[in-house]
Amino acid sequence: MHYDIAIIGYGPVGAAAASMFGKKGFNIVVVEPKKDIWDIPRAVHFDGQVQRVFQTMGISSQIEEIVDTMTGITFLNHKGNKIVSLDMTNAPRKNSYHEDVMFDQPKFERILRNEAEKNENIDFKIGSYVSNLIPNESNNILEIIDINTNQKTEISSSYVIGSDGADSFVRKSTNIESKDFKEDEDWIVVDYLVDDKFEINRQRYQVCDYRRPTTLLPITGNHVRWEFKVKPDDIIEDLEKEENIRNFMEPHLWRLHPDIDKNSGKLLRASKYTFHAVLAENFKFNNCFLIGDAAHQTPPFLGQGLCQGIKDAYNLCWKLSGVIEKKYDKKILESFSTERKEINNFMIKASVEQAKIVGSLDKFKAFRRDVFLTLARIFPKLQGVLTFQYKWQFKNGILDKDLYPNDSNGMIIPHPDLSIKKDNKQFDEYMDDKFSLILFNLKKEEINNVNKLDSVKFFNGCIHFFDENHIFMSDGKLLKWSKKNNISALVLRPDKHVYGCCDSKDIESKVDKLINKLHNELI
Ligand SMILES: Cc1cc2nc3c(=O)[nH]c(=O)nc-3n(C[C@H](O)[C@H](O)[C@H](O)COP(=O)(O)OP(=O)(O)OC[C@H]3O[C@@H](n4cnc5c(N)ncnc54)[C@H](O)[C@@H]3O)c2cc1C
Structure with a gap:
């Protein structure tokens, strides 16, 4: 069987790509070994730009149902005193959507999959994985194995989209090297559901305590994401134990509600993650493309990994569709890698900086940071180092650099207020x-x-x-x-x-x- 496009990996980025490309009517196969959506969230934050992508995908009203607006975040010192608080309620809204919203990942993935699965032109091979890929310029050959029957099938496709995550098989098969920024950090990621009899405070906190840097983020409803930095002498198995996690949470719980104690909720999971900072040297090899974590991994402190993965898919979609429909020359596909690599390189570096600010384990560096951030209360311009808002402007790719240089080139155009519609469209x-x-x-x-x-x-x-x-x-x-x-x-x-x-x-x-x-x- 031959397909126009093979999408490898049906995580959130693959599902977004399937939905975008599916609507174009191409003959597509999606391959994914996991039968179900993973019910434990990883990503929790969307920015304004990615919400615009959802608008063009026609899923904005569904997304609205599963998000909670971030009104601010407070940075605390090791004594639990406020260093600085960022008020996000009046933050500029260039994209018209609120720039920082929290969401529920399993519900989000369900929306994406429902959208993708409306397309009869997509052949879903769920419960199968790609075990071999021969990337040819004219015709990619893929071997697929059904995990239940072990049966092998050979298919071919004109294009391959590798949305198969950090350990990407597509990336390895195309011999694309990655740059490791060597900024690995271990954190215990905890998802916790506070008993629903409590209405929790929705303020978000970054506890910059050099003795145990901690993130405390109410997500949606009573779901709270905690992150506790692992120290060099910690024993991971002990850290992950439920009793220990509840003890870690205890000193901060009053911030969620004055009446809750360490037993007022259900621990959904506590697992150690190593946050990597890694960027593929190229997002393209012949007719194979990498999107999402297959192309870039980043510490989650700006909440951008998934956002950028979806933007990868969006960038690729108009280019590849235009090439398949013979509107554009194949040469434009090179710009996918150029543009997306530039943005993701910036995103990784900014996230690493943010990780250093909030996660210092050094008492003296932490003291210097606290003084600096305290000054940021007086001189708000200094708060720029803590910003979650970026221009995401590329300087190379398909844009005019020479004829009429302008600061706006490569940037997204501002979006008028969401209430403004023409022909009932935003x-x-x-x-x-x-x-x-x-x-x-x-x-x-x-x-x-x-x-x-x-x-x-x-x-x-x-x-x-x-x-x-x-x-x-x-x-x-x-x-x-x-x-x-x-x-x-x-x-x-x-x-x-x-x-x-x-x-x-x-x-x-x-x-x-x-x-x-x-x-x-x-x-
Ligand atoms: C703790 C944490 C917090 C985060 N917070 C945020 C946040 O707030 N905002 C944000 O934007 N991002 C965040 N991220 C990053 C975000 O979770 C990831 O960037 C995103 O989930 C990656 O999605 P993906 O679809 O690219 O990869 P994955 O979700 O890893 O999906 C890849 C899929 O490919 C499949 N696959 C693998 N190999 C094969 C094969 N050989 N054949 C077929 N299929 C295959 C896998 O089974 C999997 O389903 C966070 C990450 C972590 C760990």
Whole structure:
């Protein structure tokens, strides 16, 4: 049997990829050995950008049901006193979604799988794993083994997407090396369910106690995630014992509710994780691609590993779909690795820095940190070192670097308020997964002249005129942003990142050059 795409691994990233590519109508096979969704969560946090991806996937309303907004996080010192508190309620919302929400991973995966499984063009081989992969430029050969019967089947596919996690078989089979940042850290990860008679306080804490750095995060409902750093002389088996975990939690429990004690809840799990910081040297080999943990692993202190995995899938989807549909040349697939590696490299380094800040075991370094963070209360700009908000801007890939350099190129365009809809669609959904040209506040004559250009045919009608009365400008966000960055015309990529833009001087000629440049990059 031959498929257009073989998706290896049906964890959250593979399920997101299956849903995205499935909707395109390709002939797809998904291979996964585990029969069921793992009912113990790992990831707990989404950012605003990944919630925009959910909007384009059509699952926003379902996601809304399973998230809890993070209103703030407080950093405490070893005495339990507040060092600094970040109020997230009024944090800027460039993506219009709240930038930090907590979610329930098993419920999330169920949503993703339900979406993917609506597609009759996907052949699900659940309960099987890939045991051999011969990656050929023209045709990948895969051997699949059914774990119940041990029966081997051979299939082929034009493209392979390796979403098979940290120990990726696809990565190994394609001989892709990884860079190890050598920042491994052991933490005990605990999931705890407080008795439902208590309504717990939803503040989140990072207990920067050099004697036992601890993370305390109410997730959704009464589910609380704890993380306790392992010290060099700890004995892991002892640490993981239920009695020990309850003792670790005890001094902090009053923060959740004044009346709870160490026996007021159910321990769902306590397991040691080694948090790695590892990045694949390339996210592509021939027609095989790596996404999610197969391509990058990161300490979870920014809550980004899964978010970036889904963004990998989203980045790959428009490029690979365009190539399969023969709209774009295969050369654009190289940019998948370039762009995603740049972002994930940044993400790993930022997460490692955050891990160092919160997890210091050194009394004197911890003291220096506490002084610094205390100063951040007085000078909020210093709080930047603790931020969870990043631009996620790539500087290389499919974007204009030379014609009209602008700080916005490679960045995601701001999203108007979520309540604003056109044709009953929010901005990203309305813009669809196509290249589009947006003209901001131009005079009629200028619009006509741009419209007459032969090159604009490239957009196949996806040309938008945003003047001050346009519904998507009504909250002022896009208006302010376009003015601040001096943007009169903008080429938007299918993933809502800015390809390039220009001001209004000689706009016709500038737009023409920009489109021709894009055309050369794609075709
Ligand atoms: C404690 C902790 C907290 C975290 N918190 C966050 C957070 O708040 N936010 C966030 O964004 N991220 C977070 N992360 C990271 C996040 O959990 C991972 O990045 C994400 O789960 C990776 O998903 P994945 O689908 O890439 O890989 P996986 O979930 O590992 O899925 C890979 C799948 O591939 C399958 N597979 C493996 N080999 C084969 C084969 N040969 N053939 C077929 N299938 C195969 C496996 O069975 C598995 O189902 C956290 C991680 C940890 C450990």
